[in-house]
Amino acid sequence: MENVLSLALNNLLSPIILSFALGLFAALARSELTIPEAVAKGLSIYLLFAIGFKGGVAVTKNGLDSTLIMTLMAGLVLSALLPLLAFALLRTLTKLDTVNAAAVAGHYGSISIVTFVAGTSVLESSGITSEGYMVAVAAVMEAPAILSALWLISRGSGGARMDAGLWREILLNGSIVLLVGSFFIGMATGQKGLDEIGPFIVAPFKGVLCLFLLDMGLVAGRGLRQAKGTITFGLLAFGIVMPLASSVIGLAMGAAIGLSLGGIVLLMVLCASASYIAVPAAMRVAVPEADPAIYLTLSLGVTFPFNLTVGIPLYLALATMFSGAA
Amino acid sequence: MENVLSLALNNLLSPIILSFALGLFAALARSELTIPEAVAKGLSIYLLFAIGFKGGVAVTKNGLDSTLIMTLMAGLVLSALLPLLAFALLRTLTKLDTVNAAAVAGHYGSISIVTFVAGTSVLESSGITSEGYMVAVAAVMEAPAILSALWLISRGSGGARMDAGLWREILLNGSIVLLVGSFFIGMATGQKGLDEIGPFIVAPFKGVLCLFLLDMGLVAGRGLRQAKGTITFGLLAFGIVMPLASSVIGLAMGAAIGLSLGGIVLLMVLCASASYIAVPAAMRVAVPEADPAIYLTLSLGVTFPFNLTVGIPLYLALATMFSGAA
Amino acid sequence: MENVLSLALNNLLSPIILSFALGLFAALARSELTIPEAVAKGLSIYLLFAIGFKGGVAVTKNGLDSTLIMTLMAGLVLSALLPLLAFALLRTLTKLDTVNAAAVAGHYGSISIVTFVAGTSVLESSGITSEGYMVAVAAVMEAPAILSALWLISRGSGGARMDAGLWREILLNGSIVLLVGSFFIGMATGQKGLDEIGPFIVAPFKGVLCLFLLDMGLVAGRGLRQAKGTITFGLLAFGIVMPLASSVIGLAMGAAIGLSLGGIVLLMVLCASASYIAVPAAMRVAVPEADPAIYLTLSLGVTFPFNLTVGIPLYLALATMFSGAA
Amino acid sequence: METHKAKRVAIIIEEPMERRLTAALDGAGVQGYSILPVLGGSGRSGGWTADGQLGRSGMRQVVCIIRPERLDDLLTAAFKVVDRHMGVVTVSDCDVLRAERF
Amino acid sequence: METHKAKRVAIIIEEPMERRLTAALDGAGVQGYSILPVLGGSGRSGGWTADGQLGRSGMRQVVCIIRPERLDDLLTAAFKVVDRHMGVVTVSDCDVLRAERF
Amino acid sequence: METHKAKRVAIIIEEPMERRLTAALDGAGVQGYSILPVLGGSGRSGGWTADGQLGRSGMRQVVCIIRPERLDDLLTAAFKVVDRHMGVVTVSDCDVLRAERF
Ligand SMILES: Nc1ncnc2c1ncn2[C@@H]1O[C@H](COP(=O)(O)O)[C@@H](O)[C@H]1O
Ligand SMILES: Nc1ncnc2c1ncn2[C@@H]1O[C@H](COP(=O)(O)O)[C@@H](O)[C@H]1O
Ligand SMILES: Nc1ncnc2c1ncn2[C@@H]1O[C@H](COP(=O)(O)O)[C@@H](O)[C@H]1O
Ligand code: NA
Ligand code: NA
Ligand code: NA
Secondary structure (H helix, E strand, C coil), X not given: CHHHHHHXXXXXXXXXXXXXXXXXXXXXXXXXXXXXXXXXXXXXXXXXXXXXXXXXXXXXXXXXXXXXXXXXXXXXXXXXXXXXXXXXXXXXXXXXXXXXXXHHHHHHHCCCHHHHHHHHHHHHXXXXXXCCCHHHHXXXXXXXXXXXXXXXXXXXXXXXXXXXXXXXXXXXXXXXXXXXXXXXXXXXXXXXXXXXXXXXXCCCHHHHHHHHHHHHHHHHHHXXXXXXXXXXXXXXXXXXXXXXXXXXXXXXXXXXXXXXXXXXXHHHXXXXXXXXCHHHHHHHHHCCCCCHHHHHHHHHHHHHHHHHHXXXXXXXXXXXXXXXXX | CHHXXXXXXHHHCCHHHHHHHHHHHHHHCCCCCXXXXXXXXXXXXXXXXXXXXXXXXXXXXHCCCCCHHHHHHXXXXXXXXXXXXXXXXXXXXXXXXXXXXXXXXXXXXXXXXXXXXXXXXHHHHCCCCCCCCHXXXXXXXXXXXXXXXXXXXXXXXXXXXXXXXXXXXXXXXXXXXXXXXXXXXXXXXXXXXXXXXXXXXXXXXXXXXXXXXXXXXXXXXXXXXXXXXXXXXXXXXHHHHHHHHHHHHHHHXXXXXXXXXXXXXXXXXXXXXXXXXXXXXXXXXXXXXXXXXXXXXXHHHHHHHHHHHHHHHHHHHHHHHHHHHC | CHHHHXXXXXXXXXXXXXXXXXXXXXXXXXXXXXXXXXXXXXXXXXXXXXXXXXXXXXXXXXXXXXXXXXHHHHHHHHHHHHHHHHHHHHHHHCCCCHHHHHHHHHHHHCCCHHHHHHHHHHHHHCCCCCCCCHHHHHHHCCCHHHHHHHHHHHHHHCCCCCCHHHHHHHHCCHHHHHHHHHHHHHHHHHHHHHHHHHHHHCCCHHHHHHHHHHHHHHHHHHHHHHHCCCCCHHHXXXXXXXXXXXXXHHHHHHHHHXXXXXXXXXXXXXXXCCCCCHHHHHHXXXXXXXXXXXXXXXXXXXXXXXXXXXHHHHHHHHXXXXXXXX | CXXXXXXEEEEEEEHXXXXXXXXXXXXXXXXXXXXEECCEEEECCEEEECCCCCCCCCEEEEEEXXXXXXXXXXXXXXXXXXXXXXXXXXXXXXXXXXXXXX | XXXXXXXXXXXXXXXXXXXXXXHHHHHCCCCCEEEEECCEXXXXXXXXXCCCCCCCCCEEEXXXXXXXXXXXXXXXXXXXXXXXXXXEEEEEEEEECCHHHC | CCEEEEEEEEEEEEXXXXXXXXXXXXHCCCCCEEEEECCEEEECCEEEECCCCCCCCCEEEEEEEECHHHHHXXXXXXXXXXXXXXXXXXXXXXXXXXXXXC
């Protein structure tokens, strides 16, 4: 227990988390500090490329574990089913109507790649290795939740929400293509490729992550400032209970598949995290009547900082206890 | 004396200064070379974050000197009073009216963070250490000069120029928040944090500074091209005499407080440098009748390059002689 | 021969080429993946600055070879004359009218700096050195081809196409100024300068190049998707035959001048590559009736990837065989 | 200079809907349009800014100069896309040079 | 398509004044506006470009579609902010779809 | 608020021609204009987008508020530049505040 606390504190005092806090503070204090849209997009392209590439290289080292297929399948299933849990929770804890509840639920089945990266960082500084293909699992978990959310809505109101265009947009959205593409590039070029571009994608990675989280803090803070009033106590509770519940399911799943400790933690993080890029865009197209202020604020303003500060160390502690017990 | 010259020449032949010269040349020759606004802002965010963070880490190493409070106070006072000197000089050397003279004066009380960074670089390559908290002094000196300028104007024409909104904008402007925020992050995470993100904020720092100064050269050159005619001989003289005078005051102040040689030089640089980001924006809001062509060209087109090339080595030589004498 | 193939394969499996392929794929699959214009421009500023600087430093090391002037002259002549060859080839292989043929021809006399960089990378990984001033040769070859193209057009239709403004724009276009400027900065500061900013312009270079080529792939792919129908079989053949022919001429020229093996290869690469930045802009101004879809698609969608994948290894093999034979 | 009467249609629309709108315009035989960035704004659903945003958030402005007789087709096509979504559609009169191009 | 008469107000203003303008519009009960970037320009005080600029230099364009009867309130509010500052305020007629939204 | 009649000229033009156009406007004695970015579009020569582009590709929009009596000079000057090039030139009526500034 002491360990968990000291780990959490350690995590809290990392430049990465403090940068997020700085952004949050600046936005809440209505500072003029802003990061241009193009710079934010550039940072996210860098991060996706680096993390995909490193995942691919890791696979060439650890080999393509026999559990790979099973983990990918597990990711698909989790992404598709977690929205149902989220929907049920929301209907219990809050007064959201079907459409809004389903839209929020979709976000929680999908994943946040930055939370995933933060999880990797914590593992690294704790000296815990993990399966390289967890990046591919992250990619696989982006989309299915969107379908579940749309199913939940059309069940209620009738009327198909999907068209071919939306399908393509979801499956070929920028972050999936970049993540999977660089994952394959990493696999194809292996350690030799990593030696070539390592000084770009390894050494400065954490520093770039700081600036990126500064921006996330700014965006989250602006969202929170605008959303006061929108976020009821029930919603707040959901934004914390849901990741906890999901992470436990991820823990069970990961242990059942036989993932390593690191792999289990990352699966927990993926389950616990909520999307704020891919899913919102899809929801705007397919479910314009859902209120973006609700799902964006919940996912980026509540669950994201919760995972970053308390969640990840907690998931690691849980997984460690469980492994010790097993 | 020979030393001063060779130091100045050395400084002139650094990639950083030559990049500024390249930008200046390109703009004066009306080349198509431009740096997108978003890229320029991205570079400046990087620099502010890196310099603040490194300052904070330095404080954890050197400890919080007992002179810290006194230096911060000195910064406040210098920033508030130097505009009065500037105003008097301008009324002597030039024919500027009260409003324009006060607006220019405000720029010279405040500081240029890039000149400060260039000063740090010169100290580094000369192997001279300085107090880590000088970054905080820089932050403290940004704003008071604005108030003095507004006071100089309202004294003449009457009518308050400040409102609550402007107050907040000045005190929470992007560069102050980022600089102070990353300073605290550096203090909180110390050497351990620096180890994590050092490959991002230390190693590539000077290279990024080159691109940034290329951009500054482009902007300064465009300003100079447009301003020919506006900049009289008197204004030009002011743009060089003022930093010299301020630096001597900074020298006296720094020595009186008991700063190290490096700290004295940096305080001189802060006094000698003129703002071209925070103060212009405040002046546009509060004193729209002042002509931006005058204050921007003076600060960015005259004093900035003067400090970069001749000023900094000179201030270092002065401080060294003074320390030797003392 | 085996060597050539293994070299080509090696080249194909580098992260750099695979990043281009990823961009191409993403664009052809109509993914939402895009890189903001400002980021793409930022990357290209970095690359031009780094390559120019490193070239200048290399010159201070190898010394200013007596062949420098001759190579620069050769570059001028090749850039001016290759368009005539291209024009003749186009009139034979395709049905393009004079204006479009001349516009395309201009692109093939000029150069692609990214292809040049890719060539340098291949040389490096093969441990072959080259003359540092080849960067200056690249700069010199950018513009003359434009004049030849305009001469080919005005010969047919009459009417001057050049005015003073266009002259200045061509000679002072951003990439020439940045390349030549940083080349001189590198020469002036030498190894000492490189030590200062090396962690920025050397270590991360290849990684940045990956992201840049990802963008080039995206742009080329979008172009190809739009241009289907425009690109006939004859044009396609030209896009491959022309670089082959030019590279052989470059080989002869380089050998006659007495360049090193690496220098010869780079001259071949310069001859074989086609412009897609400077020349298109000049053509839009001077020859608006020429169709950009033709020249952009040929140069960026056909010749660029051909050089990157097959061309460069082939030119290296040719030059090596030739040197062995000589 | 000789000018001709035309209509200027300006549609402010969410970024995720941009492709659908331009596809609908193409489908309705609209010959040309230009897309302009929007940095921020305010409306019934509150204020927003593009600063620091990732993904396809924010709004865009699609501007379309069109012959008056084609206006109704365009509006019908645009309306189908905008219908349930945020966005503003305005039409104004203008004179256009080189009308033969439209 | 059914349209309604409206006014389109476009205000080109210095970036440091943007927040004050939008605050004034909010204060005057204006329901919606959009902010567009301006890359450069020229006026009585010479030419400028946003290229490479730091801080809040440059100009912005604030566009506001409004019911005709609300125009005067808007102009009065905007004028107070723009008054001593650089900037251009224009008003033109337009037709707007879905007028119930305004 | 007191307003005056003016003309709003909007010229969508290729980026490589931007400088020539503004030089021509300056030459024709035009007092002020603003340049706005264009992110993409479609026309007779197909679609395009500024994403990821290098160099001076793409289009720009030059907006010019002008006294009606000066319109013809402006159009003549602009037309000379735009003539053989891609681009759209539109003119519309507007009312302008602070007309003494033009
Ligand atoms: N009256 C208006 N004038 C200009 N832009 C508007 C107007 N109303 C809405 N917008 C834009 O459309 C976005 C969404 O509007 P709304 O659906 O009303 O929240 C706003 O944030 C503005 O960018
Ligand atoms: N007549 C005009 N048409 C369009 N934009 C203008 C006009 N006059 C001024 N502007 C814009 O407003 C800025 C400041 O104008 P000024 O106060 O006249 O220097 C210019 O740089 C332009 O961006
Ligand atoms: N009718 C139009 N309305 C708005 N923009 C247009 C129109 N026609 C052309 N454009 C713009 O001008 C560019 C070139 O047009 P074009 O010369 O017809 O290919 C297009 O890609 C659009 O950005
Ligand atoms: Na999840
Ligand atoms: Na100062
Ligand atoms: Na060539």
